[in-house]
Amino acid sequence: MKILLLGATGMVGSRIAKEAVARGHEVTAVSRSGKSPGEARPNLTAVAGDASDTALVARLAGEHEAVASALAPPRDGSDPREPFTALYTALTDAVRASGTERLVVVGGAGSLLVGPGKRLVDTPDFPDAYKGEALAHHDVLTLLRGRGGDGLNWTYISPAAEIAPGERTGTFRLGDDRMLTAPDGSSRISAEDYAIAFVDELEQAVHPKRRISVVGI
Numbered sequence: 001m002k003i004l005l006l007g008a009t010g011m012v013g014s015r016i017a018k019e020a021v022a023r024g025h026e027v028t029a030v031s032r033s034g035k036s037p038g039e040a041r042p043n044l045t046a047v048a049g050d051a052s053d054t055a056l057v058a059r060l061a062g063e064h065e066a067v068a069s070a071l072a073p074p075r076d077g078s079d080p081r082e083p084f085t086a087l088y089t090a091l092t093d094a095v096r097a098s099g100t101e102r103l104v105v106v107g108g109a110g111s112l113l114v115g116p117g118k119r120l121v122d123t124p125d126f127p128d129a130y131k132g133e134a135l136a137h138h139d140v141l142t143l144l145r146g147r148g149g150d151g152l153n154w155t156y157i158s159p160a161a162e163i164a165p166g167e168r169t170g171t172f173r174l175g176d177d178r179m180l181t182a183p184d185g186s187s188r189i190s191a192e193d194y195a196i197a198f199v200d201e202l203e204q205a206v207h208p209k210r211r212i213s214v215v216g217i
Contacts, residue, residue, distance in 0.1 A: 002026045003202060004064040004100075006051045006071055006091070008037045011165065012106050013070030015195040017044065020068075023199060028060060052087050054094040061098035066202050070106040073136040084136040088143055096152055104202050107158040109187075110134025111141055112179035112213060120161060120179055141211055155207045157198055159189050160215040166190030171217045172197060180215035189216045 003020055007013040008029030014037035020027050026043045029036065034048025049056050051071055061067050069091065073080035095103050110121035111134065120126060121134040144154045161179060172193045173180055181187045197214040201207060 001066060001203065002028075002064040003066050003068055004028050004030065004057075004060050005037075005068045006030050006057070007069060007106070008046070009033060009035055010070055010072060012159075012163070012191050012194060014038060015165075015191045016068060016070055016106075016198050019192075019195040019199045020202070023203075025199075025202075028064065030060065052090050054090050054097070057091060057094035058097040061095050061100045064100060066102035066104065067095050067100060068104050068106075068198070068202060073133045075133070080132050080136040081139055085139045085143060088140045092143070092147055092152055092154075096150065101151060101153040102202075102205065103152060103154045104198065105140065105144065105154065105156045106198065107141060107156040107211065108134050108137025109158050109161050109163075109179065109213075111138035112158055112161075113177050114179050153205070153208050155201050155205075155209075156211040157194075157201060158211060158213040159194050160213070161187035163189050163191055163194055166192060168192035168196070169216070170196060172214050173217060175213040175215065177211060178213070180213055182215065182217060187215055189214055 003025050005027055008017050009031040017027050017029050017037040021041045021044045028045045030047045030049045036046040073084040112120050114120050141156050167190055
């Protein structure tokens with residue numbers, strides 16, 4: 001499969017790139033720096049570009065079978081919600097214009113439900129420093145759900161409450177809008193295992209037009 005990966009040099013994006021190329025997929029890794037997200041491989045091409053450049057993304061997406069987005073909200077201290085929604089509005093427009101219907105998105109955990117109508121971001125212990133980013137990710141999910149009828153075949157994948165570099169175990173569970181936990185009550189996933197679940201979805205496309213979640217065991 002030919003995959004266009006946006007936000008390829010970040011903590012999650014770089015691991016998605018590594019997982020995809022290890023499975024033999026052809027990955028075009030786009031980042032502002034144009035740096036490669038990993039060691040040189042014949043099926044990995046690094047490209048410099050801005051995801052808000054609709055013309056560029058539409059052209060590149062049209063040359064691929066699927067678009068994977070590991071974009072993150074701005075982390076410069078400003079409110080990230082409006083610019084992140086604008087970025088994804090431009091991105092979804094570009095993907096639709098390209099004729100490539102498949103879009104898989106690295107989502108956030110803050111919008112996962114921890115009770116009836118209650119999101120993780122609404123809980124008292126949720127860190128204030130991450131609320132803006134969590135709400136920005138939730139806004140993107142809302143945007144994607146609103147575009148469900150316009151031909152865009154999207155999947156939004158939320159990680160567990162905690163995601164960090166770690167071990168590639170290949171052991172995890174998938175869920176839906178509810179926050180998943182391990183038997184000890186924790187909610188964690190390594191970025192390596194998250195990448196496995198993400199590339200599985202790119203390959204299999206078994207969760208069209210919905211959000212799924214993934215947690216380690």
